[in-house]
Amino acid sequence: MxxxxxxxxxxxxxxxxxxxxxxxxxxxxxxxxxxxxxxxxxxxxxxxxxxxxxxxxxxxxxxxxxxxxxxxxxxxxxxxxxxxxxxxxxxxxxxxxxxxxxxxxxxxxxxxxxxxxxxxxxxxxxxxxxxxxxxxxxxxxxxxxxxxxxxxxxxxxxxxxxxxxxxxxxxxxxxxxxxxxxxxxxxxxxxxxxxxxxxxxxxxxxxxxxxxxxxxxxxxxxxxxxxxxxxxxxxxxxGQTAAFIAKERAEMAGSFCRGCGYCMPCPVGIEINQCARMSLMVRRAPSESWLDSHWQQEMAKIKNCLHCNQCASKCPYELDTPRLLEENLKDYEAILAGEVQV
CATH class of the missing domain: 3.20.20.100 (NADP-dependent oxidoreductase domain)
Structure with a gap:
């Protein structure tokens, strides 16, 4: 060091x-x-x-x-x-x-x-x-x-x-x-x-x-x-570490929500800083905890999105947050239905 x-x-x-x-x-x-x-x-x-x-x-x-x-x-x-x-x-x-x-x-x-x-x-x-x-x-x-x-x-x-x-x-x-x-x-x-x-x-x-x-x-x-x-x-x-990092970047960097929470609060109560990165979380952490009834209810709130874009306007990384939420909900529902394995 x-x-x-x-x-x-x-x-x-x-x-x-x-x-x-x-x-x-x-x-x-x-x-x-x-x-x-x-x-x-x-x-x-x-x-x-x-x-x-x-x-x-x-x-x-x-x-x-x-x-x-x-x-x-x-x-x-x-x-x-x-x-x-x-x-x-x-x-x-x-x-x-x-x-x-x-x-x-x-x-x-x-x-x-x-x-x-x-x-x-x-x-x-x-x-x-x-x-x-x-x-x-x-x-x-x-x-x-x-x-x-x-x-x-x-x-x-x-x-x-x-x-x-x-x-x-x-x-x-x-x-x-x-x-x-x-x-x-x-x-x-x-x-x-x-x-x-x-x-x-x-x-x-x-x-x-x-x-x-x-x-x-x-x-x-x-x-x-x-x-x-x-x-x-x-x-x-x-070389091995560099290859691992390159793989990680390819998988995550394009729609990388940092979970910083500066987009919060949401007018309809969506926990944006978690829901906008749910696809990553269910694949990178013990998935059971992210698929329980609590998170199913939280993810369902995305359907109430007003598309007011308050979250996107506050995102310091200039992400299209409403789009990320919709994509994560679609993926999450497919996982719950058994159509996608994690």
Whole structure:
């Protein structure tokens, strides 16, 4: 496992970060134990967000007695006003039990804040940095245009963006653009929202880039041990792995719903972020759980689609979501009828 420096921040960490979104789902005791095991195993980059309920609190409990200089904290704010910004920042500092945040990020930005835009948001970041409450300014985005604008602006020190071996060439081009601008790249959704179910090719893909720190969402000890094993025995891109990735892309990339949920809510209650990728889920996970009465009822809601296109307009990947829903329902009904085997 190699070390990666995040652009001009000077932050250098091992290329295997901890994504703390999933620890919302486990107890505080279990989360503290998991985080300490991650640290003991060599992980040094921990990414969370104010929006992740009690994730920050759990990290604070796990690391409060450690030397603060030995680990890196990145968190995020979804604030829309300077007042909200300062409230969320102070809350994050208190819960994380720290005097400063290494990288503070605008979370899932729908626009690129900049000085003089009238929002006061970028100015708040600058003031927080001047006061020493944060050390570096970052942005996370799901929309390609926002990410490209942030890179070109020179205003941000890091970009966090979904990146996996299913990502398009345009998405992967962001990595090179960040390198050219000496901007750190933090890769989220390295397992494509759960569609990628093998860690070896996922890590081998990331290992190709010398400026990318991937953050792996972890909530189980078994998952953590898998990533920690790569510290000493890191997968590399072989011909066999490349062929496997090419096959995966051919099967999924064309209608690849990431399951991010930014299309939600649906006016008629369709659980779009699951239903629009059901064909993939029933083939890539134990199918029984996706074919039970609950999901049959959820998939049936697709028949009530209004074709209002609200979901498509909000999709950061510009997918034709109503079409995907219809195709997934047709496939799902064929599976239930025994016409298609999974």
């Amino acid at each position: 190699k070390d990666v420096t995040l652009g001009t921040t000077g932050i250098t960490v091992v290329q295997n970060g901890f994504g703390a979104l999933p620890i919302q789902r486990i107890s505080k005791e279990a989360a503290v134990r998991l985080l300490r095991q991650a640290y003991a195993g060599g992980m040094r980059f921990f990414d969370t967000a104010r929006a992740y309920s009690d994730s920050e609190e759990k990290i604070g409990a796990a690391f409060a007695d450690l030397d603060r200089s030995t680990y890196v904290l990145a968190t995020k704010t979804m604030a829309k006003t300077p007042d909200e910004f300062w409230d969320q920042l102070e809350t994050s500092l208190r819960l994380l039990q720290t005097d400063y945040i290494d990288i503070y990020q605008f979370h899932c930005a729908s626009q690129m804040y900049k000085p003089g835009d009238g929002s006061g948001m970028y100015e708040a970041m600058l003031e927080a940095k001047r006061l020493g409450k944060i050390r570096h300014i970052g942005i996370t985005a799901h929309k390609l245009g926002v990410a490209q604008e942030a890179i070109e602006s020179g205003l941000y020190e890091t970009l966090q963006f979904p990146m996996s071996y299913l990502s398009s060439e345009k998405e992967q081009a962001l990595i090179a653009a960040c390198r050219d601008r000496e901007m750190g790249f933090i890769a989220m959704k390295g397992l494509a929202g759960g569609l990628i179910n093998q860690s070896v090719p996922a890590m081998a893909f990331m290992q190709q880039f010398d400026n990318v720190v991937p953050i792996w969402g972890v909530q189980k000890e078994s998952e953590l041990q898998e990533w920690l094993a790569f510290m000493d025995d890191t997968p590399i891109m072989t």
